[in-house]
Amino acid sequence: MTEHEHTDQAQAEQQTRRQVRVVLVDDHRMFRTGVQAEIGDTGTSGVDVVGEAADVDQAVTVVTATRPDVVLLDVHLPGGGGVEVLRRCASLTGDAEHPVRFLALSVSDAAEDVIGVIRGGARGYVTKTITGPDLVTSIFRVADGDAVFSPRLAGFVLDAFASTDAPPVDEDLDRLTQREREVLRLIARGYAYKEIAKQLFISVKTVESHVSAVLRKLQLSNRHELTRWATARRLV
Known part of the structure; x- marks a missing residue:
């Protein structure tokens, strides 16, 4: 068995040993249904979807009520967008005992969207082209406190936070x-x-x-x- 195969097997075993509670936030019901199907198709039972929301107000209500491990958050939502959800849930992300961690899952790959939600407190950002197995892996990594990005998007964040001379906001x-x-x-x-x-x-x-x-x-x-x-x- 190669080192890569051993790592994949170890990750799969880790995922089947525990449950990560997830809330899906996206204003398209069919997409939310598709995400649940993709997660189920991975063959793991490690991700438990405990709530859904279609706009900012619903998201804040559901996240506050369920206190999930990870929130899959769309960037563009009615009511102010993902950044507004992060702002209103700041006390939950900062909870030392049981932090709620946010992973942006968006069709947008625009630099300002990526940087905006990361500045807002999200732990990662992946695009909607991600596969089901990769999404499950990303959810577990974010639940463990890691930062997760689709490869190209990581550069946006590094550039934004490395250039101290640049103004933080346009x-x-x-x-x-x-x-x-x-x-x-x-x-x-x-x-x-x-x-x-x-x-x-x-x-x-x-x-x-x-x-x-x-x-x-x-x-x-x-x-x-x-x-x-x-x-x-x-x-x-």
Whole structure:
């Protein structure tokens, strides 16, 4: 047996010896169902999903009530996003006896999203392309206090925390909500309003409202200026 195989076997044995209690926070019910199915398909019984939530308020309520070991947290949620959940659950993450640890699980691989939730207190960040077995392993590692990142994303965090001269927050970007940032990036990538609405599961009218809010907050006149602004900040 190779060293890698021995490590995998040891991890599998460790996972079957104990239960990690998990709460799923994502605003898409089908995705939450899919995550549960993926975890079950790994053949382990080590992950016990004890609650679900679809927005910030639900997340805070469920996490506070269940006190799970790990929260799988989407970055973009109705009510203020994953960062708001982390802010309102700060006392739980800092609990010395039974800390609740957060692992971001998001479709976004944007640097500002990764850095935002890590600054907010999350222990790791993986994208939704992760496999079921790798997700189970990540959950156990975060439960044990490790920091876990999808390979490419770790560089964002290292760069952000290594450059002490860089300002911790982009004040202009910080004026935008999580959803406005999503719309901003998609506009800058050339998506039409109808395409954005379809991708974010919102109406075209809501997209128009978000774009108007972004232009107003950033004091820009049109989507061409917005694209230049986003490109200059490497948000595209």
